Amino acid sequence: MEDGSDTRRTMISRPALAVEVANALRGLILEGELAGGEKIREKELTERFGVSRTPLREAMKMLSSEGLIDLIPNRGAVISQTSAADLADAFPVLAALEGLAGAQAAARATEDELATIARLTDELRDAFSGGERPRYFEINQAIHDAILAASRNPILQRTHAAVAGQVHRARYQANLASARWQQAVSEHEEISKALHARDAAATQALLSAHMMAKLSSVMGGRSEGDSAPR
Amino acid sequence: MEDGSDTRRTMISRPALAVEVANALRGLILEGELAGGEKIREKELTERFGVSRTPLREAMKMLSSEGLIDLIPNRGAVISQTSAADLADAFPVLAALEGLAGAQAAARATEDELATIARLTDELRDAFSGGERPRYFEINQAIHDAILAASRNPILQRTHAAVAGQVHRARYQANLASARWQQAVSEHEEISKALHARDAAATQALLSAHMMAKLSSVMGGRSEGDSAPR
DNA sequence: AAAAAGAATTATGAATTCAGAATTCATGTC
DNA sequence: GACATGAATTCTGAATTCATAATTCTTTTT
Numbered sequence: 001m002e003d004g005s006d007t008r009r010t011m012i013s014r015p016a017l018a019v020e021v022a023n024a025l026r027g028l029i030l031e032g033e034l035a036g037g038e039k040i041r042e043k044e045l046t047e048r049f050g051v052s053r054t055p056l057r058e059a060m061k062m063l064s065s066e067g068l069i070d071l072i073p074n075r076g077a078v079i080s081q082t083s084a085a086d087l088a089d090a091f092p093v094l095a096a097l098e099g100l101a102g103a104q105a106a107a108r109a110t111e112d113e114l115a116t117i118a119r120l121t122d123e124l125r126d127a128f129s130g131g132e133r134p135r136y137f138e139i140n141q142a143i144h145d146a147i148l149a150a151s152r153n154p155i156l157q158r159t160h161a162a163v164a165g166q167v168h169r170a171r172y173q174a175n176l177a178s179a180r181w182q183q184a185v186s187e188h189e190e191i192s193k194a195l196h197a198r199d200a201a202a203t204q205a206l207l208s209a210h211m212m213a214k215l216s217s218v219m220g221g222r223s224e225g226d227s228a229p230r
Numbered sequence: 231m232e233d234g235s236d237t238r239r240t241m242i243s244r245p246a247l248a249v250e251v252a253n254a255l256r257g258l259i260l261e262g263e264l265a266g267g268e269k270i271r272e273k274e275l276t277e278r279f280g281v282s283r284t285p286l287r288e289a290m291k292m293l294s295s296e297g298l299i300d301l302i303p304n305r306g307a308v309i310s311q312t313s314a315a316d317l318a319d320a321f322p323v324l325a326a327l328e329g330l331a332g333a334q335a336a337a338r339a340t341e342d343e344l345a346t347i348a349r350l351t352d353e354l355r356d357a358f359s360g361g362e363r364p365r366y367f368e369i370n371q372a373i374h375d376a377i378l379a380a381s382r383n384p385i386l387q388r389t390h391a392a393v394a395g396q397v398h399r400a401r402y403q404a405n406l407a408s409a410r411w412q413q414a415v416s417e418h419e420e421i422s423k424a425l426h427a428r429d430a431a432a433t434q435a436l437l438s439a440h441m442m443a444k445l446s447s448v449m450g451g452r453s454e455g456d457s458a459p460r
Numbered sequence: 461a462a463a464a465a466g467a468a469t470t471a472t473g474a475a476t477t478c479a480g481a482a483t484t485c486a487t488g489t490c
Numbered sequence: 491g492a493c494a495t496g497a498a499t500t501c502t503g504a505a506t507t508c509a510t511a512a513t514t515c516t517t518t519t520t
Contacts, residue, residue: 015303016301016303016503017503017504018291018503018504019301022291041471042471042472043470043471051504051505052504052505052506053472053505053506054284054503054504054505054506055503055504055505057288057472057473058287058288058291058504059291061248061252061288061289061291061292061295062291062292062294062295063295064292065291065292065293065295065296066295067388071246071249073245073246073472073473073511074471074472074473074510074511074512075471075472075511075512075513076471076472086385089383089384089385089386090385092330092334092383092386093327093330093383093385093386093389095330096326096327096329096330097323097326097327099326100322100323100325100326104322153319153322153323154319155297155316155319155320155323155393155396156319156322156323158297159323159389159392159393162389162392163385163389166385246473247473247474248473248474271501272501272502273500273501281474281475282474282475282476283475283476283502284473284474284475284476285473285474285475287502287503288474303502303503304480304481304482304501304502304503305481305482305483305501305502306501306502
């Protein structure tokens, strides 16, 4: 919700170039275009974005605070790669945060928000039935975002986004075996049900367990396939 | 201005001036020297720190990512003040995070770490018995830090630090009525006991409840008399 | 031929400079 | 006398410039 008094979409407000660069760079990292461990050459990015080094360096400082890149004193910056250990560390944190989000959402969500989550959950099952993996991931993300938003806790949302960003690329690595995929859909339906029942404790427990199951899925997918011993 | 000849020192690694400035500025904010809502004048800080505007602005971008200051497009930066609503939002997050820290610490802490926590808990009671408020706060902080460290989860520690930083100044506002103070000490003793018993679930519940009780204390102290800062 | 040392090139760290916007003060008009 | 408009000053935003450190390539010596 924007400031209602802002009648016109005044393009007069300048979004601060360094912030724009930070968003663009964050996008490149989250999209996976910049692989983990890759060195950042300032010159390359300044030419790519068409800005000078100053806003780029400010943007890199921002992303380093977010944990997306690592700054090495006089040797530049590298995209921080997420190791298996990092995933094992981050997912319990995400589980705790999303559990809290679920509990607060159960208490605070509007009926509209609950209806939206229920609808998304139906669409999630549709995507699963149709075997549409990209759409499934998209809807899954939308559900989690909706729950976070329904928690009405900006600090929780920001904190979650910061942690989720660090493991974002692992999302695509969650290669769902059909059995676990099915289970994930069922878990989401239980979560939606608990939310509608305004059962904070149940929602919290279900969401937390759901995230931990996701960790198992991601870790399992890791141990199997692509052997990239980095 | 100081002698810049520190380049001749045995400083093999240079900690990046912008990071140093960020740490110093973070300290000023956390110490309360820069009050919430206060405007940051770059010129003033550059003169204070003896650096140019470039590293200072990079540092400010870092702190804005941490949520400690708010950047207003062409109007500079202001210290983000924590409202009562922010506290009410942040403490459940801290409760969830510390609960997780307790659970993981119960599983992973070394005997030495548990002994240290037990010793600190004893000192906490001593500080309470002696009515030494500053020492109590210090030991309390040390205990929570020790539990976080014992969780062996760097991401959890970083996330907690980020959220705790945003409500740091509220720490001093927790004016403990003696009854609640007594209760807090007892809670800490229960937490230490649960940790020694390696009871993850109990530790998690106790720590989480402890943090929520702290929220009540802080909010209560706010409504009463927020008169004397310090 | 291989390894080490030194020089050159490249990239990063930081300050200065330049441009643009906002706020404040002064002046003029109603 | 008060309010509005314009100009000046101050502050932020961004690029350029300068310095320093690291890496790489070349040459020399073993």
